Amino acid sequence: MPDIVKIVEASDEGKRIDSWTSEQITSESRNRLQQLIKDGNILVNGSAVKTSYRMKEDDEVLVHLPEPEPLDVEPEDLPLDIVYEDSSVIVINKPRGMVVHPAPGHLKGTLVNALLGHCHDLSGINGIMRPGIVHRIDKETSGLLMVAKTDEAHHSLAAQLKDKTTQRLYLAIVHGILPHDEGTIDAPIGRADKDRKKMAVTEKNSKHAVTHFKVLERFSRYTYVACRLETGRTHQIRVHMAYIGHPLAGDPKYGPRKTLPIQGQALHAVELGFTHPVTHQFMLFQAPLPRDMEQLLDGLRTNVFK
Structure with missing residues (x-):
């Protein structure tokens, strides 16, 4: 795979190299690019740098992408939908x-x-x-x-x-009664200071994050919502809904331990749309709500969960 050489523009001065390379090399995950920096496969002006290096105008960045290693993860005969x-x-x-x-x-x-x-x-x-x-x-x-x-x-x-040209729609059941029928949460997301396994709305080392929500149904203590992702940050819907005071049911990581009986957060990626990479036609797919969330909604509608 040929090396990639890029020159840093004035508008990118001050950005961390791991952030800058993830913007420039969209085919690679940020984690992989960080590892490439640590391994010396990404050089600035001919020298290895740390992942915290801040870009300067006219820096010459050489990116060497090693050939993918042979797959050695074990294939398994597991059911796939x-x-x-x-x-x-x-x-x-x-x-x-x-x-x-x-x-x-x-x-x-x-x-x-x-x-x-x-x-x-x-x-x-x-x-x-x-x-x-x-x-x-x-x-x-x-x-x-x-x-x-x-x-x-x-x-x-x-x-x-x-x-941001893909289409991603999620259905969720959240704690509390949302007062607005629809809205947009525009709040940056990054690692939580006190727990690095959690994400949080923060200005520190965060990324722009936008979630649009629409109320589908209200119950006595819960709300059924549709959430459309404009960005795709880690735990985005879970963090954003908790941020506005309505954490997902079944998600004690970001909400209360006392919640609805479901194994995991009540969140389902119901719709996915993208342009086919070969035919260039837009394709839209839908997946029915899983039985566990259907059962929760049935229970909420009949006041089983009080």
């Missing part, structure tokens, strides 16, 4: 409770293991642990996500996410 598949992309309806990709200490039973058991032609851009994975949804969130089968498709889908 395939909504759509062709030679470039797969759209999956992920069940609640399934991890998207392997990580140290959790190498089996993930969506990636199931995908490798289903087909071996997945994009290798994100390395051996995340083949084909363009974006993720949390383990305890159900619903749609797109997977790239080729590097060309991966580049296209990643660019669409960056350019």
